[in-house]
Amino acid sequence: MMSASRPLSSTQARVLELLSSAAKPLSAYDLLGMLREEGVNAPPTVYRALERLMRDGLAHRIESLNAFVACNRPHHSELASFAICDHCGVVTEFTDHDLQMRLSAVSGRSGFHATRMTVEIHGHCAKCADHAHGHAH
Amino acid sequence: MMSASRPLSSTQARVLELLSSAAKPLSAYDLLGMLREEGVNAPPTVYRALERLMRDGLAHRIESLNAFVACNRPHHSELASFAICDHCGVVTEFTDHDLQMRLSAVSGRSGFHATRMTVEIHGHCAKCADHAHGHAH
DNA sequence: GTCTTATGTGTTATGATATAACATATAACA
DNA sequence: TGTTATATGTTATATCATAACACATAAGAC
Numbered sequence: 113m114m115s116a117s118r119p120l121s122s123t124q125a126r127v128l129e130l131l132s133s134a135a136k137p138l139s140a141y142d143l144l145g146m147l148r149e150e151g152v153n154a155p156p157t158v159y160r161a162l163e164r165l166m167r168d169g170l171a172h173r174i175e176s177l178n179a180f181v182a183c184n185r186p187h188h189s190e191l192a193s194f195a196i197c198d199h200c201g202v203v204t205e206f207t208d209h210d211l212q213m214r215l216s217a218v219s220g221r222s223g224f225h226a227t228r229m230t231v232e233i234h235g236h237c238a239k240c241a242d243h244a245h246g247h248a249h
Numbered sequence: 250m251m252s253a254s255r256p257l258s259s260t261q262a263r264v265l266e267l268l269s270s271a272a273k274p275l276s277a278y279d280l281l282g283m284l285r286e287e288g289v290n291a292p293p294t295v296y297r298a299l300e301r302l303m304r305d306g307l308a309h310r311i312e313s314l315n316a317f318v319a320c321n322r323p324h325h326s327e328l329a330s331f332a333i334c335d336h337c338g339v340v341t342e343f344t345d346h347d348l349q350m351r352l353s354a355v356s357g358r359s360g361f362h363a364t365r366m367t368v369e370i371h372g373h374c375a376k377c378a379d380h381a382h383g384h385a386h
Numbered sequence: 387g388t389c390t391t392a393t394g395t396g397t398t399a400t401g402a403t404a405t406a407a408c409a410t411a412t413a414a415c416a
Numbered sequence: 417t418g419t420t421a422t423a424t425g426t427t428a429t430a431t432c433a434t435a436a437c438a439c440a441t442a443a444g445a446c
Contacts, residue, residue, distance in 0.1 A: 195361045210351060214348050215368070218345045219370045219372070224373070226371070229370045230368070232312070232367040233366045236362045238360025241361075
């Protein structure tokens with residue numbers, strides 16, 4: 113059922129490490145900046161590593177930020193959804209089965225066949241909501 | 250309740266027309282290309298018009314495509330969700346109240362306060378699903 | 387009327403994100 | 417050993433988006 117796949121290359125593993133240890137999503141160019149000391153000099157290398165990680169369900173792209181995060185439930189294939197704090201930048205991944213069902217059902221009504229879903233919620237996390245009443249920072 | 254706002258400028262109206270009559274989402278540069286004949290020469294003008302239209306709920310940005318569509322329910326403020334056919338490119342906007350409730354509830358559990366939600370479903374529309382069994386085109 | 391404010395546009399330049407195309411290298415395996 | 421799949425290097429370029437500043441105009445305050 114689960115297709116075998118090669119182990120990660122060192123670049124791929126490095127990118128995953130960087131994403132995992134970051135407090136916030138990183139852009140491909142953030143990653144490139146961090147990898148230059150290690151001999152990676154060009155965007156394609158980074159994008160290819162990200163592609164691999166995403167294919168394996170080890171990382172996600174946040175579409176509304178053009179940035180990437182490590183998956184917090186590696187190898188689970190549920191719909192990943194994201195709560196993005198526009199104040200502190202922290203992104204929280206969550207999964208909700210009912211939500212996924214409802215999304216499939218609603219879109220499928222018209223005969224649409226879903227292959228990929230993006231759910232991104234912007235706002236303020238609990239911590240930031242306290243001191244962010246209306247003003248944007 | 251509904252804040253008054255100026256009428257659209259001619260550029261803004263033109264951008265909205267172009268989006269409305271397009272079969273698919275248009276990028277800012279697609280729009281710019283169409284507007285060059287009409288004297289619009291630079292990206293900022295287009296982005297500004299789009300910004301205004303989005304602020305007024307007359308257009309939406311599709312994050313996963315970096316492109317824009319006219320809103321099909323202007324001035325309604327519900328969560329807009331999108332089904333995007335990766336075969337023919339057609340984007341269908343839909344609204345589902347329960348979905349919105351569930352999203353708010355799930356993200357709000359942890360004290361998160363949502364201000365904006367992005368829901369984009371990629372796949373194949375009914376028409377394309379017929380002749381797209383596995384192959385991507 | 388004219389001052390002020392908010393809004394929109396023009397213009398130039400640049401920043402930020404992403405991929406095309408082709409060459410080279412290496413591991414797995416028939 | 418040849419073949420295939422995968423990863424990387426390298427150069428160049430495509431695509432998407434905004435900064436900064438100047439100028440124009442409409443609406444309301446006075």
